[in-house]
Amino acid sequence: MDERSGLALVGRSLPAAGDDAAVVDDLLVTTDMLHETTDFPEGTTRYTAGWRAVAASLSDVAAMGASARCAVAVYAAPRFDGDELGAFLDGAQAVCASVDAEYVGGDLDDHEEFTVATTAIGRTDDPVRRSGATPGEAVCVTGTLGRTAAAIRLFPDDPDRANDLFQFPPRVPAGRALAPHASAMMDSSDGLARSLHQLSEASDCGFAVDSATLPVDEAVEAVAEDEADRRELATHYGEDFELVFTTDAPAAAQAASPTPVTQVGEVTESSITMNGEPLPDRGYTH
Amino acid sequence: MDERSGLALVGRSLPAAGDDAAVVDDLLVTTDMLHETTDFPEGTTRYTAGWRAVAASLSDVAAMGASARCAVAVYAAPRFDGDELGAFLDGAQAVCASVDAEYVGGDLDDHEEFTVATTAIGRTDDPVRRSGATPGEAVCVTGTLGRTAAAIRLFPDDPDRANDLFQFPPRVPAGRALAPHASAMMDSSDGLARSLHQLSEASDCGFAVDSATLPVDEAVEAVAEDEADRRELATHYGEDFELVFTTDAPAAAQAASPTPVTQVGEVTESSITMNGEPLPDRGYTH
Known part of the structure; x- marks a missing residue:
């Protein structure tokens, strides 16, 4: 089963899935994982990684027309270098601030490959979904x-x-x-x-x-x-x-x-x- | 820098961090990453992995005295087997249902090691923090x-x-x-x-x-x-x-x-x- 078939399975199991973010009351919740081999080419700074990983989740909130309230991330790496982690947090905080959201932390994890899992939360009473397009528009x-x-x-x-x-x-x-x-x-x-x-x-x-x-x-x-x-x-x-x-x-x-x-x-x-x-x-x- | 020093750095950078979950308005947000080598011993079923990974985040919501509203997860694996993914989703949904929360999906990711990143969201107007213990209690x-x-x-x-x-x-x-x-x-x-x-x-x-x-x-x-x-x-x-x-x-x-x-x-x-x-x-x- 490839990733798209897998996502289709997730979509069938979970009525709230299938859009860029899940809708729960007036909240939007979306989560992503990025990792070194596929998402952060050699030369990517940790500041950029923090910015981009959090931005990817904020983008899902944007895609449903919501305001962005906050984001969290898990930072997983083979070792924790203070400068690298600090730069990551700076990037994560900066991208949140750029859209009036708050970066509120997360967790650290030992992991062989540098991996980041981010979650963003948005608010809207009227999310824009993927359905709704009409011929002629x-x-x-x-x-x-x-x-x-x-x-x-x-x-x-x-x-x-x-x-x-x-x-x-x-x-x-x-x-x-x-x-x-x-x-x-x-x-x-x-x-x-x-x-x-x-x-x-x-x-x-x-x-x-x-x-x-x-x-x-x-x-x-x-x-x-x-x-x-x-x-x-x-x-x-x-x-x-x-x-x-x-x-x-x-x-x-x-x-x-x-x-x-x-x-x-x-x-x-x-x-x-x-x-x-x-x-x-x-x-x-x- | 070890993981605890890293977490201390995160705590200094982010005023919202330091408790089991971050407090944002009336929301609690908490995220965790679990992976095969450290968290899922040989013999752990995918149902158990889904239950336990999501439960770990729900536990952080519980630890602040909140109700649990919903959870999401990223399921990362070297390949996507329909039975395994289905069992994982069943476990994740079951543990959410057991505490009146909703499992609302997440994302899939290609990853060498089976890795799960979960996020739970709770609601409370009066979170119980780690500070507040008084001698004699x-x-x-x-x-x-x-x-x-x-x-x-x-x-x-x-x-x-x-x-x-x-x-x-x-x-x-x-x-x-x-x-x-x-x-x-x-x-x-x-x-x-x-x-x-x-x-x-x-x-x-x-x-x-x-x-x-x-x-x-x-x-x-x-x-x-x-x-x-x-x-x-x-x-x-x-x-x-x-x-x-x-x-x-x-x-x-x-x-x-x-x-x-x-x-x-x-x-x-x-x-x-x-x-x-x-x-x-x-x-x-x-």
Whole structure:
């Protein structure tokens, strides 16, 4: 059983699962695990690791249009170095402060591989789910695509720049501003293509996307080998943590959001296409 | 830096840390990581792992006298077997249901070693902290001590019995019932001895414990080699997840608690002793 089949099993067992975060009363709860071999390339600072691990969970809160209240993390490593742990905590606290949330600690654990498990808690009375997209609506994304893909390529030669790109801003303010306008929303952590497939499944709809409209990150322009590579990094690579949402009022959404919003296509009855060609369900598998 | 020094650093950085759970508004948030080599002996079923991992976090909620609202977990393994994952979810759901909480899912992650990160959320307007013990009060424990120590010894020959012992009941109902009576409280996850040292540090007090009063689990009686071993398993081994608390009204506490409560000694001005001898700060280090 692969990870996606496993998640489907979890979804069948647990009615509260299946969105970016679980809804419990007016709370949202979401948890993630990141580890060295798959999530923190060589050159990733512990500050960046703290920022990014906590930000990944805050992004799930953002994806449901909620405010972020707090986060915790388990820091597991083969040894505890005071400077490394301190830097991790600084990064975790900084990203929480950036979205008016509080980092309230967690636990330490001995572990062979550097591993971080984070949980974020949000509050909302009206979460935006993955279901709700309707044919004829616009499909939009916040910010830019391909930021993480570019960072991965930059780590060997320009770790400072790569670390900056890895410290992405969780789109909590945008998520809150977009919530009244969005019919369906999730984050792009698996890549735009896979996000569209997931929204399609939850909303029983299709999407028609135009590649010319994609807000490709300028860092991708600098590292992409050619146009096909550029599109691959922006569409399939994932780990970008932008918001992907549908709306019948794209202009109002753009006006409300503190982060730039780009319409990249339309909701259709069925099938997911880019420039009229099928867009494969391929991307990052967590 | 060892794990305890690391936790001290976390505590200095984060005012909300230092108790069994972080307090955020009326919420309690606590997170833990367990993994195969240190927490799940050979023979531990996935059902037991799901129960126990989630129960460890629910125990932290209990230790602050709160109700338990929900829990999430990340299930990380080298491969996802449908039966194993299903059994894990069944165990996680069952332990939540046993304390009127909801298991609301989580995430899956590829990981070389079977690893579980759990987070529980509780609610209370008046959390019981580790500080607050006053000389002259009684120090009490719920349930029995040494249950996990006995299970560890039983795993090779009687895995069924060991699994049963490993599925400990989180003391959420007792914690709620004891909250109005307890001046300080925590769980015994590091063992009774270490719990007393931690309460002593937070409350600036000492303890005088009488070994004859310890409610040693009957499973310990069956596996202990001699009296010294028996006391070691009950006092230092840890991972028992009973509540250790102080109160000026032990009779009222006993009457209120749905779980048996045993007074094991008294709060003193300073120093921690058992039968008049210093009780070393030795136990399970997570």
